[in-house]
Amino acid sequence: MPAPDPNSKPRLAAGCRWAEANGSERMLMFPEGALRLQGTGREILERCDGQRSVQQIVDEMQAQYKTGESGRIEQEVSKFLESLQQKRIVDF
Amino acid sequence: MLPNPLALITEITHRCPLHCVYCSNPLEMQKAAAELSTEEWVRVFREAGKLGVLHLHLTGGEPLARTDLTELISGARTAGLYVNLITSGIGLSEARLAALVEAGLEHIQLSFQDSREAEANEIAGTRGHAYKLQLSRLIRQFKIAFTINVVVHRQNLDHLADIITMAEELGPDRLEIANVQYYGWALRNRDLLLPTRQQVEQSQQTVAAAEERLRGRMRIDFTAPDYYARYPKACMGGWGRRLLLLDPAGQVLPCHAAGVLPGMRFDNVREHPLDWIWRESAAFQRFRGEDWMPEPCRSCERRTEDFGGCRCQAFLLTGDAAATDPVCTLAPTHGVVEQALNQISAGAVPSSIPPVPANWIYRPNPGAMSE
């Protein structure tokens, strides 16, 4: 599967969820392991709620990190989602 | 500092309606009467959650043989664990699956023996293949993660491509292709299961091509056969480093097969807290870290990656649990593995056994034995 379409709405795949723990780190649970997420990875993934489109996620990230050029953020989001999709953690 | 265990593997029963010739369960299985009660299991899950365990793998035997599986799952979720069920699927109706999912089941791993019905039933000693196909279609209708597991060996590696196609049609999130590991009943049947070098090489190519083709649709996890590897696997991620395994009667072991090791005493959750067993018990400390290591491991730079390999394999093949895993090409005892492989490549055993191999040693059902 190629990079996500800007209009698709990514969500966590079946069998993947956030662990209840709180703090600066959040843990994403999936069948064969868990990811400790901080920073942008966490911010992108927290927006994968099946409501927001990829484009919206990019826009929101851009608004938050005003420094980044638009192309780079878009690419980063798209690469990150693609790799998680291959791991069967995100669907879009 | 000693890390917390990441996962708890629970063999909640050794009862099983199948008789797989590769079954890794111990030759001496626990009987139904010795099994922990529902309350005892749920208490263990709570202790595990407090100890920092993230994942619970419910396995066996056949976990569906426990009529309280739904309660075990909800108890584990309440304890904060991620719940995975490893199953043959035999005993799972639509209503029961719905109840398990409702109770909080998050991932199901269903095992197949082959893509061909007659061969699959031959390996399992039970006619279950057709039902597994039906069940897969049912599982896909529920919102849980789905993995198909197939144990591969000399009898089915020649049609690995068909096995992958079968999985593709059933549409799981993952396909786990696991080469047989030689413990329990598998070791008894090793002469019939050990693949040829040619099969191993071919299978690696088949898997690589399928991974490429299926990327993003179905993830493939492939466990290579350690007999053909240069270095051993990091068994259980190191002894007493990441995993705890409970047998049906509450004995806590560092791995599936450790029960075979002579002179070891495994503590029981009926007598000790899980936390104490993890940190303090003699069994968990026996091969933890590097102090126990012999040469060549002691001065080998790979020791922090593979931890000297598997203690049970070392014992089963050399008689010494503290030896370097003999699958390692650097091990002084590597000859025992080479000998087994030479026998296969010399054609001492036919590479693909025509119709029905008569000499399987089938795994019995301890539930049946105790009745």
Ligand SMILES: C[S@@+](CC[C@H](N)C(=O)[O-])C[C@H]1O[C@@H](n2cnc3c(N)ncnc32)[C@H](O)[C@@H]1O
């Ligand atoms: C012992 S079984 C118990 C659960 C259930 N009865 C089943 O077979 O799915 C646990 C898992 O280990 C796999 N397995 C069994 N024996 C094995 C062996 N010798 N080597 C590698 N995997 C094995 C099974 O296919 C299954 O996925």
Ligand code: SF4
């Ligand atoms: S006999 Fe087969 S189905 Fe039963 S526990 Fe062993 S591997 Fe699983």
Ligand code: SF4
């Ligand atoms: S010598 Fe020991 S540590 Fe080194 S690769 Fe072999 S088993 Fe691993």
